[in-house]
Amino acid sequence: MACKGGADGLTETQTQQKELEEKVKVILQAFASGSAHHHSLLLELWRLEHAGFCLKGLTQLGPSFCVLDANRPWLCFWILHSLALLGEQIDVELGFHVVDFLSRCEDPRGGYGGGPGQMPHLATTYAAVFSLVTIGGDHALASIKRERILDFLLQMKDPSGGFRMHKNGEIDVRGCYTAIAVAHILDLLLPPVIAGVAEYISSCQTHEGGIGGEPGAEAHGGYTYCGLAALVLINQAHHLDLPALLNWAVFRQGNVEGGFQGRVNKLVDGCYSFWQGGIFPLLQMLPEQLLLHGTVKRHDEDTISPMNELNTSAECSRMASVSAASLFRAIKDGRSKHVIYEIDEGCPPQGSSSDYTNFLADYKRCPLFNTQALQGYILLCCQVLEGGLRDKPGKARDYYHTCYCLSGLSIAQFSLARSLSALPLPSSVLGPFDNLLSATHPLCNVVLDKYYDANRFFSSTSPQ
């Protein structure tokens, strides 16, 4: 964390924060004072320019493009997913070219490396598999060797329950997410893959409420998304303190900028539109008792549904009413700096406070963050006129930020939709309704139709 004191008595981070707020305010003022024409231009998603920027990147994947780059499956994923969100079809020949390129990144013993001949890595395996899912169709999906991938996942498995990113590599929460997401889409969520994952991830949840990369590390949006998504995928999110996680996440949205920061006391950044914004729909997938009432700790918890446990245990419901009521206040009051989980013996039981009852009734239908403010940050501060999106004003565009700004924009636009596949109301989409992107699956971050196609394909084929 930057903490050098400057001549004006501000730390480096505080100075950067002030400068960023100034830049954002200038943009917002220009927006507020502009003509109607100016308004709509500023709030427009510059689709053609973004698609042009992405397509240019995809045609440069050949061996002459950054021969030493270990990130090429990621470039494929960022670009293909951005194009899919924008509703662009991939040309058949270009799709074949990418399938061929990714097949050459595959290691004969399983998993995909960062380029042909490179050591297999879990992150590039995730990127390659979900690129192929995004291309879709039998040719792309059948190119994935499920049995070899299972071997690779088991080679990476560590006795702690976590996964190494590569042979002799680091173990962290990204490893759990990438392994579990790949196993999920390939229908490989077998007991030896899942074993110990919940224990490992819950050991990374910090006193702040978010999840760090490894035990003892600071909570961060990237790892919090990964940890929560992995646990939702294996149906074990109840191992986390979910009210604390939600409390941490809601306070990461900047109340001036509208974007999200990745961790406490850092600047907002467009990519956290997905890593942080994507946390909320995951929480909303969970049974409300679980989200609002917190963790249930039992030795035999695998055999007892946390919901039943919560409904029958007097002690848990006392704890639950305390944390749920203060959580509700935190969300309703917006972003004050601290939420205090005071122990209030006289806390009303479920249903006796109308606010609380309304919250219980509404929380699945109401977004848990300010979705309009997030869309405003992305559209006004992250778009680059020539195409592509960026971290913040003053930074250059790149494919990573293009992908995760667009993914976060899609999450924000669909946050009010009644179901994953329902079209949102025009009022949920900031700017012209034509800004609407394709829906992304909140657990895997691939567009919905391609997610369902892959699901069907892999649940009907046995491992090769």
Ligand SMILES: CC(C)=CCC/C(C)=C/CC/C(C)=C/COP(=O)(O)OP(=O)(O)O
């Ligand atoms: C699927 C997959 C591989 C997910 C990766 C998730 C992810 C984005 C993790 C974040 C890693 C991290 C600690 C960034 C901090 O960078 P920083 O210090 O430059 O940024 P900050 O100031 O915003 O914290």
Ligand SMILES: [Zn+2]
């Ligand atoms: Zn970023």
